[in-house]
Amino acid sequence: MSTINKSMTDNKKQPSSSDGPSRVDGRLKVTGAAKYSAEFAVKGLVYGVLVGSTITKGKIKSIDIKKAEHAPGVLAVITHFNSPKVPGYQVATDPGKPAVKGPVKVFNDDQILYNGQPVALVIADTFERALFAASLVNAQYIAEKHITNLKDNLGKAVATHDDTEYKRGIVDAYKSAPIIVEQEYMLPSEVHNPMELHALIARWDAADKITVWDKTQGVKDTQSNIAKLFHIPVENVQVHSKFVGGAFGSALQVWPHEVAAIIGAKVVKRPVKLVLGRADMFTSVGYRPLTWQKIGIGATAEGRLVGITHHAVGQTSTYEDFAEGPTDISRSLYACPNVNSSNKILGLDVGSPTWMRGPGDATGAFALESALDELSYKLNIDPIELRLKNYAETDPESGKPFSGKNLKDAYKLGAEGIGWKNRKQEAGSVTRDGWLLGYGMSGGVFGADREPATVKATMLADGTLVLQTAVSDIGPGTGTAMVAIASETMGIPAHQIRFDLGDSLYPNAPQQGGSTITSSVGSAVYMACRDLKEKFQQLIGNGGEDKPNYAKILKQHNLTQLQVVTDSKAGAEVDKYAMYSWSVHFVSVLVNPATGVVKLNKVVCVADSGRIISPKTARSQVIGGAVMGIGMALMEEAIFDDRYGRLINNNLADYHVPVSADIPQIEAIFVNKPDININPIGAKGMGEIALIGMAAAVANAVYNATGKRIRNLPITPDKLVDWTALT
Amino acid sequence: MENKNAHSKPESELEEKDNSRRNFLKQSAFITAVALTPAPAVKAAAMHLDEKIAEAFEKVPVKLEVNGVMHNLSVEPRATLLDILREQIDLTGTKKGCDHGQCGACTVHVDGHRVNSCLTLGVMASGKKITTIEGLAKGEELHPMQEAFLKHDGFQCGYCTPGQIMSAVACIREGHANSETEIREYMSGNICRCGAYPNIVNAIQEVKSGGQIV
Ligand code: FES
Numbered sequence: 001m002s003t004i005n006k007s008m009t010d011n012k013k014q015p016s017s018s019d020g021p022s023r024v025d026g027r028l029k030v031t032g033a034a035k036y037s038a039e040f041a042v043k044g045l046v047y048g049v050l051v052g053s054t055i056t057k058g059k060i061k062s063i064d065i066k067k068a069e070h071a072p073g074v075l076a077v078i079t080h081f082n083s084p085k086v087p088g089y090q091v092a093t094d095p096g097k098p099a100v101k102g103p104v105k106v107f108n109d110d111q112i113l114y115n116g117q118p119v120a121l122v123i124a125d126t127f128e129r130a131l132f133a134a135s136l137v138n139a140q141y142i143a144e145k146h147i148t149n150l151k152d153n154l155g156k157a158v159a160t161h162d163d164t165e166y167k168r169g170i171v172d173a174y175k176s177a178p179i180i181v182e183q184e185y186m187l188p189s190e191v192h193n194p195m196e197l198h199a200l201i202a203r204w205d206a207a208d209k210i211t212v213w214d215k216t217q218g219v220k221d222t223q224s225n226i227a228k229l230f231h232i233p234v235e236n237v238q239v240h241s242k243f244v245g246g247a248f249g250s251a252l253q254v255w256p257h258e259v260a261a262i263i264g265a266k267v268v269k270r271p272v273k274l275v276l277g278r279a280d281m282f283t284s285v286g287y288r289p290l291t292w293q294k295i296g297i298g299a300t301a302e303g304r305l306v307g308i309t310h311h312a313v314g315q316t317s318t319y320e321d322f323a324e325g326p327t328d329i330s331r332s333l334y335a336c337p338n339v340n341s342s343n344k345i346l347g348l349d350v351g352s353p354t355w356m357r358g359p360g361d362a363t364g365a366f367a368l369e370s371a372l373d374e375l376s377y378k379l380n381i382d383p384i385e386l387r388l389k390n391y392a393e394t395d396p397e398s399g400k401p402f403s404g405k406n407l408k409d410a411y412k413l414g415a416e417g418i419g420w421k422n423r424k425q426e427a428g429s430v431t432r433d434g435w436l437l438g439y440g441m442s443g444g445v446f447g448a449d450r451e452p453a454t455v456k457a458t459m460l461a462d463g464t465l466v467l468q469t470a471v472s473d474i475g476p477g478t479g480t481a482m483v484a485i486a487s488e489t490m491g492i493p494a495h496q497i498r499f500d501l502g503d504s505l506y507p508n509a510p511q512q513g514g515s516t517i518t519s520s521v522g523s524a525v526y527m528a529c530r531d532l533k534e535k536f537q538q539l540i541g542n543g544g545e546d547k548p549n550y551a552k553i554l555k556q557h558n559l560t561q562l563q564v565v566t567d568s569k570a571g572a573e574v575d576k577y578a579m580y581s582w583s584v585h586f587v588s589v590l591v592n593p594a595t596g597v598v599k600l601n602k603v604v605c606v607a608d609s610g611r612i613i614s615p616k617t618a619r620s621q622v623i624g625g626a627v628m629g630i631g632m633a634l635m636e637e638a639i640f641d642d643r644y645g646r647l648i649n650n651n652l653a654d655y656h657v658p659v660s661a662d663i664p665q666i667e668a669i670f671v672n673k674p675d676i677n678i679n680p681i682g683a684k685g686m687g688e689i690a691l692i693g694m695a696a697a698v699a700n701a702v703y704n705a706t707g708k709r710i711r712n713l714p715i716t717p718d719k720l721v722d723w724t725a726l727t
Numbered sequence: 728m729e730n731k732n733a734h735s736k737p738e739s740e741l742e743e744k745d746n747s748r749r750n751f752l753k754q755s756a757f758i759t760a761v762a763l764t765p766a767p768a769v770k771a772a773a774m775h776l777d778e779k780i781a782e783a784f785e786k787v788p789v790k791l792e793v794n795g796v797m798h799n800l801s802v803e804p805r806a807t808l809l810d811i812l813r814e815q816i817d818l819t820g821t822k823k824g825c826d827h828g829q830c831g832a833c834t835v836h837v838d839g840h841r842v843n844s845c846l847t848l849g850v851m852a853s854g855k856k857i858t859t860i861e862g863l864a865k866g867e868e869l870h871p872m873q874e875a876f877l878k879h880d881g882f883q884c885g886y887c888t889p890g891q892i893m894s895a896v897a898c899i900r901e902g903h904a905n906s907e908t909e910i911r912e913y914m915s916g917n918i919c920r921c922g923a924y925p926n927i928v929n930a931i932q933e934v935k936s937g938g939q940i941v
């Protein structure tokens with residue numbers, strides 16, 4: 001397997017915010033010219049506004065839509081009473097068997113499965129009129145008793161499908177170890193809350209032909225899902241998603257509001273724009289599930305791990321068995337002979353959760369890395385040293401060698417960056433200007449997968465290289481990284497390269513999720529460019545130079561363009577190696593002993609994710625993950641009022657996410673060693689590991705500062721204030 | 728410059744809207760009657776159709792000067808400046824992130840001051856000068872703050888970015904960019920879920936210390 005040689009790889013200097021080429025689509029973003037899904041001036045556009053259920057569980061008795069229908073500008077009010085049936089929803093049910101679980105079937109029947117579930121869609125000629133008319137829809141329900149509380153119902157949790165139980169060595173071996181930590185952890189439900197509201201414009205072009213401008217992380221998946229739901233040929237569905245204003249996992253599937261808008265466009269025979277309200281973003285497009293975890297971990301007095309037991313119960317809805325894999329991390333992060341785990345779910349009367357940045361591992365890392373930190377104090381061993389003592393040289397789960405692992409370098413770089421030598425092992429022992437000062441660290445890991453991807457590469461007569469593939473870019477800067485790869489491979493400057501994405505017309509690419517894009521599409525771009533270069537070399541005979549003048553060659557051969565379409569996918573290496581990216585997060589915090597306020601003093605994040613293709617955007621991705629991890633640690637929590645089964649903080653004033661005042665400078669450090677066994681470009685994913693482990697690093701620093709171990713996130717001031725001292 | 732069109736949308740679209748309105752009026756014969764006599768109005772009110780009567784009176788004229796272009800619009804009093812910009816004038820650079828004044832994505836300048844356009848009714852901005860992200864650059868030449876955001880990668884997805892940049896320019900103009908801490912405090916009304924805050928702060932500091940006129 002050949003790899004790209006690049007001096008960048010050897011560059012030990014870490015990037016600052018101004019280093020490296022800027023984003024290829026940056027100019028469009030800073031001038032407001034970038035068009036997100038709700039921003040296309042489609043001819044004849046009308047507006048849809050959803051009405052949500054006001055009960056949590058039960059049935060719709062009646063819906064009075066008369067007032068709304070008669071309101072000015074209203075074109076239609078759609079409910080399950082009058083909606084055309086979505087063909088894909090009409091699956092025959094076997095009366096003898098339990099109903100097949102699946103997404104909410106919008107406007108299909110009278111069932112209410114969660115609070116805020118769409119019960120009507122009002123379409124009017126302006127947004128204001130649709131919004132007002134929606135307020136006039138009056139639904140009556142037959143309410144049933146609902147359950148939205150996880151903690152009180154843990155006993156009812158069930159095992160999910162496959163892969164929920166794991167056992168290596170002796171079950172609960174930790175109990176026999178001389179030093180034991182056994183603790184429970186609660187992770188509240190967190191909401192993706194990308195800044196762009198989920199939105200789409202749906203237009204029927206013919207009875208069996210549709211175009212959608214949609215917020216999606218995967219245009220191809222959205223395309224095939226819509227085709228399946230409406231029983232139309234895949235090629236008759238066009239999906240455009242050029243710019244996506246963040247998603248973090250919330251746009252990995254077709255949600256009920258998308259189906260609703262498509263139904264609406266059919267009914268009014270006009271293109272319908274539907275933009276979710278921020279409150280709907282909390283219930284109708286998923287969230288990270290509320291999860292209870294229990295960890296038992298035991299070690300010898302010297303700090304060798306004897307056993308880890310990790311159990312988790314995650315919240316799901318009653319209609320879908322969504323399960324993260326929070327316990328997976330305990331199988332592979334450390335060399336430990338005995339590990340057993342279980343991963344259960346509990347169906348509650350809530351909207352379904354979904355994948356959110358660092359799914360499973362972010363949840364699990366908080367528990368495991370908090371427990372390991374606690375163990376380090378019991379052992380009186382430095383937390384980094386404890387990790388080094390249990391360093392996994394091969395994958396503890398499969399026994400395979402790692403494709404590439406430089407985690408020891410990462411520990412070292414991070415420790416130097418934060419000034420770990422200044423940390424005191426004794427918790428609560430350092431003050432600065434009346435604030436308690438503490439240091440903490442934690443690790444993260446995520447599988448480094450590579451999905452099949454196809455790239456069409458075309459050299460135009462003027463020497464412009466056009467690359468096309470149906471990937472989305474939710475923010476990391478996919479286009480920028482792809483252009484960098486192509487520029488280097490073809491030997492032409494970046495400004496001569498155009499990367500077209502976000503359109504279902506282009507060749508296949510995976511969803512932008514699970515940190516796979518640079519590895520998958522990046523490899524495809526590299527291979528397509530190599531193929532194209534080879535084609536040029538064939539044209540001019542062997543012995544072509546490394547930086548040919550492509551335009552000149554085309555002219556000499558009377559060609560208007562030269563094109564290749566290259567497929568790329570993982571090979572035999574997947575059976576040979578265990579493949580992961582790793583991160584280590586270091587923080588120092590200041591805690592006010594009187595108010596319990598936690599301030600981030602310094603943050604250093606290290607990524608061991610192979611070769612860094614685009615230093616500027618990679619750095620931003622690491623910083624962004626750290627910020628979201630700080631939110632997870634200190635403020636994010638979707639709170640249910642279980643009496644009504646409704647969220648009480650479904651807005652950005654009450655659900656706190658980090659703002660500028662919460663975030664110090666964050667140092668992003670890259671080990672930047674190519675993983676030569678994983679793919680031809682040596683790069684691995686970074687989106688997830690940037691977040692995974694961050695929350696535990698903060699919690700561990702808070703412990704080092706205060707001596708208080710907070711195991712139920714977020715670490716709000718009330719959990720740190722010493723109330724007894726106040727009375 | 729005076730823009731004669733009620734909207735800046737293409738003619739064809741306007742016609743289509745007008746058409747649908749005419750069709751609607753034809754179908755609802757009683758509406759025309761309302762204009763002539765109060766009796767059907769009373770009946771209409773009894774039928775809970777008072778909304779339809781209101782329709783005839785509900786639009787008000789508004790003059791908005793946006794990025795130097797005058798727009799004479801007829802809007803509903805309840806329409807926000809944000810929705811007027813995005814839906815009527817097709818200036819979609821100004822973003823909607825919450826519609827409740829909680830995120831800053833919709834930040835524009837009204838008479839030089841930063842405001843949340845989702846909390847500003849269009850009628851409140853009548854006669855005022857509005858600058859949106861589309862009006863910040865001088866033709867091809869980017870505003871220094873736009874350049875700095877590009878250089879320091881002050882964004883990822885780019886959705887909060889127009890609001891951040893409009894806020895950042897105002898932050899310097901207000902004299903609230905004298906230290907990193909002050910910048911962070913005065914930029915905290917603009918949420919960036921992609922977490923570009925440190926880069927945004929670097930961009931603002933560069934413009935501030937560069938002494939360019941913003
Ligand atoms: S859209 Fe105006 S503040 Fe969020």
Ligand code: FES
Pocket residue numbers: 195245246475881882883884885886887888918919920921922923
């Ligand atoms: S750049 Fe995505 S929200 Fe700020």
